[in-house]
Amino acid sequence: xxFELEDPLTSFQDHQSDxxxxxxxxxSDHMPSQNFLISLKxxxxxxxxxxxxxxxxxxxxxxxxxxxxYLAVNYMDRFNSKQEIxxxxxxxxxxxxxxxLSLAAKMKNTPLSLSDYMRExxxxxxxxxxxxxxxxxxxxxxxxxxxxxxxxxLQFFLSLSKFQDPTLIQALKRRASELIIHALNxxxxxxxxxxxxxxxxxxxxxxELFTLQFTSFKASILTCEYINKVVGGCRRT
Numbered sequence: 284x285x286f287e288l289e290d291p292l293t294s295f296q297d298h299q300s301d302x303x304x305x306x307x308x309x310x311s312d313h314m315p316s317q318n319f320l321i322s323l324k325x326x327x328x329x330x331x332x333x334x335x336x337x338x339x340x341x342x343x344x345x346x347x348x349x350x351x352x353y354l355a356v357n358y359m360d361r362f363n364s365k366q367e368i369x370x371x372x373x374x375x376x377x378x379x380x381x382x383x384l385s386l387a388a389k390m391k392n393t394p395l396s397l398s399d400y401m402r403e404x405x406x407x408x409x410x411x412x413x414x415x416x417x418x419x420x421x422x423x424x425x426x427x428x429x430x431x432x433x434x435x436x437l438q439f440f441l442s443l444s445k446f447q448d449p450t451l452i453q454a455l456k457r458r459a460s461e462l463i464i465h466a467l468n469x470x471x472x473x474x475x476x477x478x479x480x481x482x483x484x485x486x487x488x489x490x491e492l493f494t495l496q497f498t499s500f501k502a503s504i505l506t507c508e509y510i511n512k513v514v515g516g517c518r519r520t
Contacts, residue, residue, distance in 0.1 A: 303439055306431060307509045310477045313357065313431045319364035323470050330470060332368060332376060333360075337468050340380045347384075348393055349464050350434070355380075355387035356467055357430045358420060365423045378408055382416035390428055433463050436481035444503045451493065458488035482510055 323330050337356060344352040359379060369375050388395035421428070437456050446452050462484040466472055472480060482504050489500045504510060 306435055306439075307478060310431045312427070313361070314476065315360040315473055316364040319360070320470075320473055323473070329363075329368075333363075333470070334468060336376050336380050339377060340384060343381075344384060347388070347395070348391060351387045351391050351393055351395075352384065353432065353464055353467060354390060354430060355383040357432060358383045358386055358424065358428070360473065361430075362420050362423050366419070378412060378416050379420075381408060382413050382420055385413060386417055386420060386428065431477055433477040433481035433484065434460065436478045437485060440482055440485050440504050440507065443506060444500050446496075446500070454492060455485060455488050458492060459484035462487055478509060482507075 323333065336359060340352050340355060344355070362379070362383070368379070385395060387393075437459055441452055441456060446455070459481070463480060466480075466484075475483075486497075486501055486504065490497045493500070
C-alpha cells in the first residue's frame with residue numbers, strides 16, 4: 284500500500300481530526316537529532332556532505348515525484364544523526380543517496396530502476412550493496428519509515444481558515460508545497476518542527492498569492508494551540 288506523505292498515520296483513510304494531536308506530539312520523533320544540527324553548523328565538511336548528497340540526489344530524482352527525494356532526505360538526515368559518515372569517500376555518499384532514494388520510492392510505491400545507479404564513474408553498486416545499505420538505514424531508523432513531514436499539516440492549517448473556494452485552497456497548498464520542497468537544502472530549517480515549516484510555508488504562499496487576505500489567514504493559523512512565535516522566525520529563514 285502506498286505511503287501518503289499527507290496522511291502518514293492512516294494512509295488508507297480520509298483525513299481524521301483525531302489524528303491531528305498525534306501528528307503534533309509525534310513529529311519530533313521524525314527529525315534529526317540536536318547533536319546532528321550542531322555538527323552541521325560547526326562542521327564545514329558535514330554541511331558540504333549534505334549539500335553534495337542533495338545535489339546528487341536531485342540529479343537522479345528529477346523525473347520522480349518530488350515527494351520521493353524529500354522523503355529520502357528525511358531518511359538521510361535521520362540516519363546521519365545516528366551514524367558517523369566516513370569523510371573523503373565519495374562512493375559512501377552515493378551509496379547512501381541511492382539507498383535512501385530506493386527506500387523512499389518503495390514507501391511511495393514509485394517505480395525506480397536501480398540499474399541507472401549501479402555504475403557511477405569508477406564506483407560500482409550492485410543490488411546486494413544497496414540492499415545491505417538499506418538494512419543499515421532501516422536499523423538506524425528503528426524501521427520508522429512513515430515519516431511525519433510538513434505536508435500533512437498543510438490541510439489542517441487550511442481547514443482553520445475562512446477560505447471556501449477550492450481553487451484558492453488548492454493554489455495555496457500547491458505553492459506552499461513548492462516552497463517546502465525548494466527549501467530542502469536549507470540547513471536552518473532542520474531546527475524547526477514540520478508543523479512550523481508547514482505553517483510558515485502557507486503564510487509565505489498566502490502573502491505572495493493573496494495579499495489582501497494575508498492578515499486574516501495569519502490570524503486563523505495562529506489560533507492553533509500548537510503554533511507559537513517560532514513561525515515568524517521560520518518564515519525569515
